Amino acid sequence: MTTLKSRALMLSVAILVFLLGIWELSIPAQKAAEELTEYEILMGSATPKAGVPPPSEIIIKVYEELSNPFYEAGPNDKGIGIQIGYSLYRVLTGFGLAAILAIPLGFVIGMSPLMYRSLDPFIQILRPISPLAWMPLALFVIQDSEGSAIFVIFICSIWPMLINTAFGVSGVRKDWVNVAKTHELGVWKTAYLVILPAAAPTIVTGMRISIGIAWLVIVAAEMLVGGTGIGYYVWNEWNNLDLTSVIFSILMIGVVGMTLDSVFGILQSRVTYQE
Amino acid sequence: MTQSFLSVEGLTQRYPSSESGELTVFENLDLKIEKGEFVSITGHSGCGKSTILNVLAGLDEASEGVVIMEGREVSGPSLDRGVVFQNYSLLPWLSALRNVTFAVESRHPEWSADQVKEHANYYLNLVGLNDGVEYRKPSQLSGGMRQRVSIARAFATEPKLLLLDEPFGALDALTRGTIQDELLKIWAGTGQTIFMITHDVDEAIYLSDRILLMSNGPYARIAESVEIEIDRPRSRGSIVEDALYYDIRNHLVQFLTSRSKEFSGPSSESDGHLPKMVRLSENSIIKKKLMAL
Ligand SMILES: Nc1ncnc2c1ncn2[C@@H]1O[C@H](COP(=O)(O)OP(=O)(O)OP(=O)(O)O)[C@@H](O)[C@H]1O
Numbered sequence: 001m002t003t004l005k006s007r008a009l010m011l012s013v014a015i016l017v018f019l020l021g022i023w024e025l026s027i028p029a030q031k032a033a034e035e036l037t038e039y040e041i042l043m044g045s046a047t048p049k050a051g052v053p054p055p056s057e058i059i060i061k062v063y064e065e066l067s068n069p070f071y072e073a074g075p076n077d078k079g080i081g082i083q084i085g086y087s088l089y090r091v092l093t094g095f096g097l098a099a100i101l102a103i104p105l106g107f108v109i110g111m112s113p114l115m116y117r118s119l120d121p122f123i124q125i126l127r128p129i130s131p132l133a134w135m136p137l138a139l140f141v142i143q144d145s146e147g148s149a150i151f152v153i154f155i156c157s158i159w160p161m162l163i164n165t166a167f168g169v170s171g172v173r174k175d176w177v178n179v180a181k182t183h184e185l186g187v188w189k190t191a192y193l194v195i196l197p198a199a200a201p202t203i204v205t206g207m208r209i210s211i212g213i214a215w216l217v218i219v220a221a222e223m224l225v226g227g228t229g230i231g232y233y234v235w236n237e238w239n240n241l242d243l244t245s246v247i248f249s250i251l252m253i254g255v256v257g258m259t260l261d262s263v264f265g266i267l268q269s270r271v272t273y274q275e
Numbered sequence: 276m277t278q279s280f281l282s283v284e285g286l287t288q289r290y291p292s293s294e295s296g297e298l299t300v301f302e303n304l305d306l307k308i309e310k311g312e313f314v315s316i317t318g319h320s321g322c323g324k325s326t327i328l329n330v331l332a333g334l335d336e337a338s339e340g341v342v343i344m345e346g347r348e349v350s351g352p353s354l355d356r357g358v359v360f361q362n363y364s365l366l367p368w369l370s371a372l373r374n375v376t377f378a379v380e381s382r383h384p385e386w387s388a389d390q391v392k393e394h395a396n397y398y399l400n401l402v403g404l405n406d407g408v409e410y411r412k413p414s415q416l417s418g419g420m421r422q423r424v425s426i427a428r429a430f431a432t433e434p435k436l437l438l439l440d441e442p443f444g445a446l447d448a449l450t451r452g453t454i455q456d457e458l459l460k461i462w463a464g465t466g467q468t469i470f471m472i473t474h475d476v477d478e479a480i481y482l483s484d485r486i487l488l489m490s491n492g493p494y495a496r497i498a499e500s501v502e503i504e505i506d507r508p509r510s511r512g513s514i515v516e517d518a519l520y521y522d523i524r525n526h527l528v529q530f531l532t533s534r535s536k537e538f539s540g541p542s543s544e545s546d547g548h549l550p551k552m553v554r555l556s557e558n559s560i561i562k563k564k565l566m567a568l
């Protein structure tokens with residue numbers, strides 16, 4: 001008897017093989033040079049045309065790139081590992097700064113109805129702004145593309161964490177707060193021993209949403225500011241008309257995004273409690 | 276007259292309500308409890324027992340009136356008043372043991388971790404939670420086990436006043452009996468004062484010095500304070516043979532089944548007064564005299 005999990009895995013593999021097979025078969029093979037007519041040579045179409053590459057080519061590319069991910073051969077030729085490293089550095093810095101601000105502020109908002117009401121209009125107006133809309137202002141004020149990219153990540157990571165923390169903290173069961181009160185726990189101990197663990201699942205959910213958004217936004221931000229990073233890499237390979245590399249980097253963006261998400265998924269299951 | 280350990284004066288609790296604008300749970304309630312007394316309160320569901328207990332604990336503020344304990348007005352909760360909540364109120368992310376140790380830590384901040392753990396385990400043992408059960412989270416415990424953790428937590432902080440809201444409600448008869456006896460032992464050993472809510476008439480008689488009878492709400496009143504003049508130590512087996520036992524029991528049941536409805540509506544007197552003291556021993560003496568005639 002196979003378990004549901006292993007059957008699902010088998011089906012996933014089958015779907016993958018099927019889709020890749022269709023893709024592979026639907027792309028006409030490049031004609032060999034001797035088969036070209038004189039006319040075709042004259043018309044210049046003999047140079048290999050940019051087209052969607054078949055999966056086999058991409059798999060070879062993945063192998064090549066991942067077997068040497070950290071090479072550095074000039075400003076426009078860096079290994080994928082280095083590019084992802086730059087992107088991760090920006091995402092984690094912006095996200096970290098946002099967490100340092102959003103979680104304590106969310107605590108305050110969640111504990112105090114006055115703060116909640118007075119800050120709510122600001123949050124409601126700032127939150128729907130596309131983080132990239134901040135980019136020109138950031139570039140002007142910060143005068144540094146690196147700092148601007150981090151700022152954009154910071155500003156897009158802040159809202160889910162802030163709102164979820166405030167929501168989680170304000171929703172802590174009154175019974176638990178009463179337990180803290182009857183045991184004279186004091187503000188800090190109450191926050192650390194009761195409110196934080198009670199609200200942790202909601203807070204971590206906010207962090208998980210934030211890191212997901214940050215990873216979405218960094219690709220676009222790096223396309224704008226250029227220089228380094230996975231977003232810049234995609235754009236650069238597009239300019240080189242190297243679609244194999246474009247597809248490869250898209251794949252890598254997905255893999256890294258999934259990894260970031262699952263890290264927070266693990267954290268989430270750690271802090272979740274059953275009532 | 277010396278001051279009582281705990282005295283409640285003119286206690287009134289109103290809540291805003293949609294239909295009539297205001298719900299008066301009780302009004303002008305007066306009550307005195309002496310140091311070391313074991314007082315139970317009983318009455319129908321929703322009459323306001325938990326509301327009184329929350330005010331005594333300092334968790335809720337009454338609309339009017341004051342609670343004075345040892346000469347000082349109660350404002351806000353304190354470790355001197357330990358509460359066993361009706362719904363246990365354990366912290367679900369902590370093990371049973373941690374649920375007790377955090378309380379012990381805040382009572383005795385100067386103790387070492389080992390001392391705290393030993394103290395907590397002593398009380399968990401007392402309520403029959405050991406052999407690894409203490410390391411489980413509340414969600415992995417039965418209702419009765421959770422209730423016992425909650426009891427152990429309150430015992431372990433050794434408050435001057437124990438406030439118990441139906442502390443034995445979820446326990447089977449055997450466990451209930453054991454923990455009741457432990458409670459009596461602790462109470463006898465420490466001189467604590469106990470205020471307990473219960474729906475169980477036999478439990479109330481077995482444990483209490485005095486039983487307060489609360490009439491139905493709204494405008495609930497503590498109508499009577501029935502003295503339980505049965506000598507201690509009491510034993511579960513022989514208490515039922517005491518001549519007074521059935522008189523008291525009948526009196527309580529009769530109150531709960533019929534007389535508790537009679538007091539509804541706002542009280543006519545504006546100033547509150549203490550609940551009517553009832554001594555059934557006097558009754559039975561009169562009864563015996565009547566029978567002798
Ligand atoms: N926060 C509140 N807001 C409005 N009404 C309330 C509130 N708390 C309690 N009440 C009302 O006060 C009354 C007394 O409630 P309380 O919980 O004290 O009853 P109880 O005697 O403990 O009942 P039970 O035996 O079922 O526990 C009820 O009618 C309840 O609806």
Ligand SMILES: [Mg+2]
Binds near residue numbers: 361
């Ligand atoms: Mg109640």
